[in-house]
Structure formats: C-alpha cells, structure tokens
Amino acid sequence: MPSTIITPLFAFTCAFVNKLVHQEKLKSIDELRSHPKRDQLLNKTQQLGLKYLEEFEQKIPRDEMKQMETILLREITAIDNQLRAEIVGSYRRGATASSDIDVLVTHPTVAKLPSLLHKIVETLTKQFHFVTDTISIGDSKFMGVCQIDTSKLHRRIDIRVFPSEQYYCALLYFTGNDQLNRHMRIVAQEQGYKLNEYSIQKVGSTGTLSKPLPVTSERDIFDYLQMDYKEPHERNM
CATH class of the missing domain: 3.30.460.10 (Beta Polymerase, domain 2)
Structure with a gap:
C-alpha cells in the first residue's frame, strides 16, 4: 500500500490499515474503495484521504x-x-x-x-x-x-x-525546517528562554515565565537568542 494512506494527517496508522486489510481480506486500494462497507470502516477524514490518495502523493x-x-x-x-x-x-x-x-x-x-x-x-x-x-x-x-x-x-x-x-513566532516555526526549529528551541533553553510557535518568553530562576517578549519580525527572535539571522532560503539545515 502507498505510504500516504497511513500518514497521521488522515488518521491512518499501520496497525489500523493492517487490521482492516486482515479483517476484510483486502488486497489493494481499489478493493478498499469499492468495499460495500467502506463508509462504515472509514471516517470522513480517512475517506477524503482515500479519495485523493494518488493526487496527494504528487508533489x-x-x-x-x-x-x-x-x-x-x-x-x-x-x-x-x-x-x-x-x-x-x-x-x-x-x-x-x-x-x-x-x-x-x-x-x-x-x-x-x-x-x-x-x-x-x-x-x-x-x-x-x-x-x-x-x-x-x-x-x-x-x-x-x-x-x-x-x-x-x-x-x-x-x-x-x-x-x-x-505572528512572527508562528512564521518562523511554520517556515521551518524542523531541524532549525529544534536547534533554536535548544539555544533558547540554554539562554534562559522558552520559544514556541506562539511566543518567546524569559524563564525566571524559579521557572516562572515572563510575559511574551515583543516580536515585530523574525529577526527579533534571532536577536534575542544572539544568533545570526537566516533568510528563509538559508533554513534548510
């Protein structure tokens, strides 16, 4: 089976698909599509994933x-x-x-x-x-x-x-990539900050968080962490 059908997005898991194939004696995606109980076996999200499976696989x-x-x-x-x-x-x-x-x-x-x-x-x-x-x-x-x-x-x-x-914390986070996001969170923690897609906050000596620091650009976040700014195209770590 193509891997897309078991992505978290469509709530398919390997265990679920394997169980479904075993129980219903299915051998292919087309068999699942034509199965008389398909709509009972799959929720709405899974049905959409199945409907557009081949299209979603294309970049x-x-x-x-x-x-x-x-x-x-x-x-x-x-x-x-x-x-x-x-x-x-x-x-x-x-x-x-x-x-x-x-x-x-x-x-x-x-x-x-x-x-x-x-x-x-x-x-x-x-x-x-x-x-x-x-x-x-x-x-x-x-x-x-x-x-x-x-x-x-x-x-x-x-x-x-x-x-x-x-917005700019979200812009940084959802631009990625994942490796850069993890690296910046580690740097933030080492320097006494908490960084996520919503804000950057200072962590006090007792672990209490400050109010979110003002952020008017992605560059502000890099500056707080004393990191050299990376343009979006430079973030493929």
Whole structure:
C-alpha cells in the first residue's frame, strides 16, 4: 500500500490499515474503495484521504505553488485590507516542489480572527471554488483540499490564523525546517528562554515565565537568542 494512506494527517496508522486489510481480506486500494462497507470502516477524514490518495502523493511544482499564492493572497486581502497572509513551509524556503500548502494569516484585531477565518474559507469555497473539500475548521485552523482548476490535481491546504503579536513566532516555526526549529528551541533553553510557535518568553530562576517578549519580525527572535539571522532560503539545515 502507498505510504500516504497511513500518514497521521488522515488518521491512518499501520496497525489500523493492517487490521482492516486482515479483517476484510483486502488486497489493494481499489478493493478498499469499492468495499460495500467502506463508509462504515472509514471516517470522513480517512475517506477524503482515500479519495485523493494518488493526487496527494504528487508533489506540487513551484510554478503551481506560485499560482496558488497569487490566488490566496489576492482573495484573502480583498476580504479585509488589514489581513496579512503568507505561504510558509518548504515553499518559503525556496523548494522546487512542496507536499501541501500552508498559509499563515494575521490581523491586528484579535477578536476578528475566528470570523475572518470562516469568511476566508467561505470565499475560497463558494465564490472562487478554490477550496473543494473541508476536513476540519475551528476558530484558528482550517484543514482542507483545494484545486486551481479542473485541469490540476487536488492539493492539501491548511490555513492558520494568529494574533499579530504571535505572528512572527508562528512564521518562523511554520517556515521551518524542523531541524532549525529544534536547534533554536535548544539555544533558547540554554539562554534562559522558552520559544514556541506562539511566543518567546524569559524563564525566571524559579521557572516562572515572563510575559511574551515583543516580536515585530523574525529577526527579533534571532536577536534575542544572539544568533545570526537566516533568510528563509538559508533554513534548510
């Protein structure tokens, strides 16, 4: 079986798939698709993972990512000109191809963020027909499926909203890569800070945390940790 079907994202685990194949005597993905009890065996997220399995396995070329970026930024900022959005992950690090689209969004008014996220998704779904399926949506995160047009493959998309005071910590974290994030958290701990995707805080002698330190750019975080700043394309450790 292709590995995508057992990724954590779609709640498939090796144990689950092996049990399912054994119990139902399945030999292939197509057999699972045509199984009369498929909808009972799989939850909604798993059904979407199965539906788009082969498409999700294909990397997204950078040119297509750029087209998606143009669409997303145009439609998001049209909703509210105070919204700021950026495509993060490997795309921001300059990758020639990406596995999915990760979008970070912020707005200076915190109370507006949940309603704005829902408005963004509604616009991309009903008005622009860019979002084709919703996996889940809450107050701060949307997970779904998108497609530029019917000639293109379906792609996975996540949209997260953050208050402006948390935005640059989130931008750093979700740009990655994972190795750099781990390294920076270790440096932060060694220097008496706690760093995560929400904030950087000073750790007191008793272990108490200070209020989040002011962060107005990614460079501020590097400065707090006395590290040389790395441009996004330099973060592939």
